[in-house]
Amino acid sequence: MRLIILTKRQYTGRDLLDDRYGRLYEIPRALGAAGHPVRGLTLSYRQRPPAPPDTAGWESLNTLPFSPLGAARHLRRIRDICREFRPDLVWASSDAWHAIAAWRTCVPAGIPYVVDLYDNYESFGLSKPPGVIPLLRRACRAASGLTLVTRTLAEHVAAEYALPVGQPRLILGNAVDTGLFRPLDRLAARRELGLPEDALLIGTAGALDASRGIATLLEATERLTAARPGLRLALAGPGDGSLKRFRHLPIDYLGILPPTRVPAFWNALDVAVVANRDSDFGRYCYPQKLQEIVACGVPLVASRVGEVAELLRGTPASLADPDSSAALAERIDAQIREKIHVDRAQVRSWAQRAKELSSFFEMVLARSSEGGTGQCR
Structure with a gap:
């Protein structure tokens, strides 16, 4: 053709x-x-x-x-x-x-x-x-x-x-490019990106703006750090100024990473987060980062919105109610303890x-x- x-x-x-x-x-x-x-x-x-x-x-x-x-x-x-x-x-x-x-x-x-x-x-x-x-x-x-x-x-x-x-x-x-997005050594990934080697790291990459639920993740991090003082939040991607209100949080912001370094970012995390709002975008999109995270074999938590709920139906521990920082913090905390992985067989x-x-x-x-x-x- x-x-x-x-x-x-x-x-x-x-x-x-x-x-x-x-x-x-x-x-x-x-x-x-x-x-x-x-x-x-x-x-x-x-x-x-x-x-x-x-x-x-x-x-x-x-x-x-x-x-x-x-x-x-x-x-x-x-x-x-x-x-x-x-x-x-x-x-x-x-x-x-x-x-x-x-x-x-x-x-x-x-x-x-x-x-x-x-x-x-x-x-x-x-x-x-x-x-x-x-x-x-x-x-x-x-x-x-x-x-x-x-x-x-x-x-x-x-x-x-x-x-x-x-x-x-x-x-x-x-x-995803399955040759690029694959499990990597966590310590080596952190060294590559200059992230703290001994910290408990959660994080996300992509658009860091209000329409994508970044405030919910930041508020969830606020809750988590109160109970887990060693926890840090790693972020990468363009923002809209939402981070300014949370300067008191332990955040490692890496800016906009080239695509070739994104696999190292996901592999550096203890738990990756895909936060989305219950909006037109959240209901109808297919988060690219979800496939990337699963391909890297990293435990994750994602908002229960639209197609994501179906994609993660087999691992309900990976789902959190959208627009709720309390629910997101609870699910992340559970994943830190349990480290439940999504089956990589679903990656295309x-x-x-x-x-x-x-x-x-x-x-x-x-x-x-x-x-x-x-x-x-």
Whole structure:
């Protein structure tokens, strides 16, 4: 299959091309490795240099999609690539605009396209201008298929988007580089990152802001340090100023780590934490860090929200009620004592996800050519 990938360049706090990071870099790379010709077009909403030379097959544009001139330039480039590359299918991901752009370019050209919803795009800032959400829903209805990161998101979209009967849909969760994320020596990991070697360490990495429940984790840490004076909280990632109120806590803040150092971070911890709020984001997302932590074999505690509750159904000791610092502190304290691990067998590699997606694309293309029906699976 000849595939075109449409996505924004900056997502989940990383740069797709500079960091070679995440779902929208790893799955296309694995599809290419499996023998499918792949072209990628990224749209940067800030000024960025061209695609690095060692990211072959990717092109980057700098523009603002809701500037009429920028939107027209982006659509024109998609049409040009389609004419040059002659894809069998287009996979559009990352936000509402990319779904809309695929719809506006692929339907007139008769090219099947699949919209990838790795989050509830309606909650993104880019979806706030009037008319964007109706266009997003229309683009999803017109798509040849949908890939959705969680079952909870799939149920939400099915209930709200008036999707056509028989439209193919695939639940496509996230994955990890299993060669990078694996159990490592804890002491060596702490030395690598400059963390205290003899401390009791809990922590998290990722967006450290109020919308992701960082205040709940900080308040839980406050409770824990009262009973466990040697406990410290390790944090990595961008913040929104929430840490300022908790300067009295024993916090080791490492800033934003490059992806290659994140495995050492998780392995340095006694207990890793995935705190999320009971919000649109928390209910529909698939925390990338959850797969990373499980792959590293580190005990964890996660908020019982959305898909996480299903993923950790077999280890209820790893779940805490969301938005409750008392419940989170209790679960972390129990994990410090019991060290219950999640089965690493549930971890998926990007190659496995690419294989699932390839099979789905083949079904979508067969349906498109034969006029048959598909199903959500």
